[in-house]
Structures are given as structure tokens and as C-alpha cells.
Amino acid sequence: MNKIQNFPIMLFTTIMGLGGLSMDIFYIFGAGFLFESFRFVTAALFALLFICYGLKILLFRNSVKAELHHPIKINFFPAFSISLLLLAALFSEFSGVSKALFYAGVASQSIITLYVISAWISRDINIEHSNPAWFIPVAANLLIPALVPFDAPWTWFYFSFALFFYVVIFTLLFYRLIFHPSLESKFIPTLFIFIAPPSVAFLGYEKLARFDNFALILLNIAIFFTLLLCFMYKKFLRLKFALSWWAFTFPLATFCLALLKAAHLGDFFTYAGLAVFGALCVFVFLCLVGTIKSVVKGTAFEA
Numbered sequence: 664m665n666k667i668q669n670f671p672i673m674l675f676t677t678i679m680g681l682g683g684l685s686m687d688i689f690y691i692f693g694a695g696f697l698f699e700s701f702r703f704v705t706a707a708l709f710a711l712l713f714i715c716y717g718l719k720i721l722l723f724r725n726s727v728k729a730e731l732h733h734p735i736k737i738n739f740f741p742a743f744s745i746s747l748l749l750l751a752a753l754f755s756e757f758s759g760v761s762k763a764l765f766y767a768g769v770a771s772q773s774i775i776t777l778y779v780i781s782a783w784i785s786r787d788i789n790i791e792h793s794n795p796a797w798f799i800p801v802a803a804n805l806l807i808p809a810l811v812p813f814d815a816p817w818t819w820f821y822f823s824f825a826l827f828f829y830v831v832i833f834t835l836l837f838y839r840l841i842f843h844p845s846l847e848s849k850f851i852p853t854l855f856i857f858i859a860p861p862s863v864a865f866l867g868y869e870k871l872a873r874f875d876n877f878a879l880i881l882l883n884i885a886i887f888f889t890l891l892l893c894f895m896y897k898k899f900l901r902l903k904f905a906l907s908w909w910a911f912t913f914p915l916a917t918f919c920l921a922l923l924k925a926a927h928l929g930d931f932f933t934y935a936g937l938a939v940f941g942a943l944c945v946f947v948f949l950c951l952v953g954t955i956k957s958v959v960k961g962t963a964f965e966a
Contacts, residue, residue, distance in 0.1 A: 668723040669964040670715050672730055675742035676909035677954060678712065681705040682749030683916025684947050687940055689753075690923055702753045709746055716743075734792035737779055741803040744772035745913075748803075752810045761812050769821075772803050780828075793839050794846055795856040796910070801828050802859045808867035822867050829860045849905040851898055858892070858914035861885040862921045869924060882925055885918050889939075904953035906963060912950060915943040 685701040692698060720727050730736045747768030751761045779800045804825035808818035840846070846853070861884035868878050892899075902908075922936035957963035 666961065666964040667715060667718050668726050670719045671739075671906065671963065672716065672736060672742065673739045673906045673909075674712055674954075674963070675709075675716075675746050676739065676906065676913070677950070678705060678709050678746035678749065679742055680909050680912030680916065680947055680950060681708065682746065682753060683913045683920075684943055685753055686749070687916055687919050687923075687943065690920060691937075691940065705753065706750060709750060731778075731782075732786075734786070734788050735794065735796065737782060738796040738799050740775050740779070741772060741800045744768045744775055745799075745803045745806060747771065748806050748810050751812060755812050758812075765810070765812055769807055772807065776800055776804060790835075790839050791843055793836060794850045795836060795853040796850070797832050797836060798829070798856045798860050801825050801832060802856075802863050805829070805860060805863040805867050808871050809863055811870070816871075818867075819871060822864070822871060826864055829864070833857075833860075848902060849907050851902060852905075852907045852910040854892060854895075854898070855911050855914045857888045858885050858918050861888070862914065862917040865921045866917065866924070874925070874927075879925075882921055885921060889918060904949075904957070906954065906957070908946075908950050908953060911946040912943060915939055915946065919943055 681701065682705050685698060685705055688701055689698045731740070745768070747764050751764035751768060754764065755761045802825075804821040807821040808815075811818050861881045865878055865881040865885065868881060872878070919936050919939040922932045922939060926933040926936065954963065
């Protein structure tokens with residue numbers, strides 16, 4: 664029962680990584696055995712995590728409240744709603760199931776967003792507690808117009824305020840990274856989250872409007888941060904595995920999809936997208952191996 668009590672909300676980031684990879688597989692290879700396999704594994708793992716965290720809510724409410732009041736862990740709660748949105752997209756051919764998952768994701772994300780932002784405003788938070796995981800509540804809202812399985816002009820609402828808060832949080836985080844002590848080593852992988860908001864914003868805008876100059880600006884921002892992180896590769900060498908490694912996966916998955924959707928601009932985007940897909944596969948494999956070892960050893964459940 665100790666494992667249930669300390670079951671971390673961060674484990675839902677595994678669904679973000681696997682779900683993102685599954686979407687990329689579908690876009691590149693289509694609906695086949697590979698996609699069906701990853702889709703099934705993603706759904707099965709989500710069901711397992713949902714049951715475990717549901718038990719935690721029922722049996723250890725104080726532990727859940729502690730996560731909600733933690734200045735860092737609170738930002739990983741949107742991983743649950745993002746998981747629902749990804750599953751809705753992965754099972755889009757089942758209209759009823761897809762819509763139910765999508766609306767559940769939108770409802771939960773709306774509540775989580777209001778709660779998280781109100782917590783940022785109401786609580787005394789040390790700026791050193793901020794890290795790129797703060798982008799997750801923003802990226803989750805940008806994902807709504809990107810993954811909506813039907814025509815829905817009302818998703819402009821989520822795109823608009825999420826894009827606004829992206830600028831606000833980006834400014835705050837860049838100030839924190841420059842003028843305050845460096846991130847702890849276990850949070851260094853979260854630097855990859857800088858790639859996610861512009862990539863997801865591109866996917867959402869491209870679906871809501873069209874591929875125009877503004878869409879290209881968003882894509883180029885994502886390209887710049889990817890190049891910047893590649894240039895800073897030494898920061899990522901010799902890092903010991905932590906659940907935060909999953910921060911490598913979802914941003915790469917969305918960036919890969921964004922590049923491939925821009926393939927009509929030239930071969931560069933196609934080859935770059937496939938290269939990112941290759942890197943994504945490597946990171947997902949490493950994260951799966953590391954997570955399984957952490958779960959077996961029990962380190963994933965340390966309070």
C-alpha cells in the first residue's frame with residue numbers, strides 16, 4: 664500500500680510519451696500492426712495508471728493534496744488530461760469513445776488549468792521552484808485545438824489564452840534560468856519542454872486556420888529551441904535516470920509531427936522529421952527501460 668500512497672502523478676507522462684510516439688507512427692506508417700501495438704500498450708498502461716491513482720485518491724487523499732500543494736508536482740497533473748486527449752486522437756475511428764475521451768480531457772484540463780494558475784497567484788512560490796514543467800499546463804490547452812476530432816471553432820478559446828500564457832511563462836522561466844541557480848540535475852531533461860509549446864501551437868493553429876506565415880513562425884521557434892538544446896548537449900550527458908526523462912519524449916513527438924506536416928515546404932522538413940522520429944524512438948526505449956527498473960526497485964514510489 665506504500666507504493667499506492669506514493670504513486671506519483673508524474674507517471675502519466677509515460678502516456679504522453681507513448682501516445683505521442685503512437686501518433687507519429689500513424690502519421691508515418693499508417694494504421695498497421697506497429698500502430699495498433701503501440702496504441703494498445705498506451706491504452707492498457709493508461710488504464711493501469713488510472714486505477715492506481717484512483718486508489719490513491721480513495722485511500723490516501725492527504726497524499727494527493729500534498730501533490731496538489733507541491734510547487735513542482737502540481738504542474739504534472741495536466742499529464743492526466745493530456746493522456747485523455749491523446750487517447751481520443753488514437754481511437755478517433757471509434758467516434759463515441761473518441762468524443763467521450765476528448766470531452767473528458769477538455770473538462771479535466773479546464774479545471775486543472777484554473778486550479779494551477781490560481782495556485783500560482785495565491786501561494787508563496789519561490790522562483791527557484793519554477794522549471795520548464797510549468798509549460799505543461801499551457802501545452803495541454805494548446806493540444807485541445809490540435810487534437811479535436813471534429814470541427815470546433817470554440818477551441819480558439821483554448822488556443823488564445825494558452826498562447827498568451829506561453830509568452831508569460833516563457834519570460835518568467837528564461838529570467839529564472841539566467842539569473843538564478845541552475846536546475847537540479849533531475850530537472851535538466853525538462854529543458855526539452857521548451858520545444859513543446861511552439862510545436863503544439865503550430866499543430867493547433869494549422870488545424871484551426873491554415874499554414875501561413877504565423878504557423879511558420881511557430882514552427883521556426885520550435886526549430887530554434889531544438890537546435891539550442893542540441894548545442895547544449897553536454898548538459899544532458901551522464902544524467903542519471905529519473906522519471907523526468909519522459910520530458911524528452913512528448914516534445915520530440917510533437918516536434919516530429921510538426922515537421923512532417925510542413926513537408927510540403929521541402930525535403931528538409933521530411934528528413935528532419937524522420938531524424939527526430941529516430942531520436943524519439945531511442946528516448947522512449949531508454950525511458951521505458953529506466954521506468955521499469957525504477958518501478959521494480961521501488962525508487963519510482965519514493966516520497
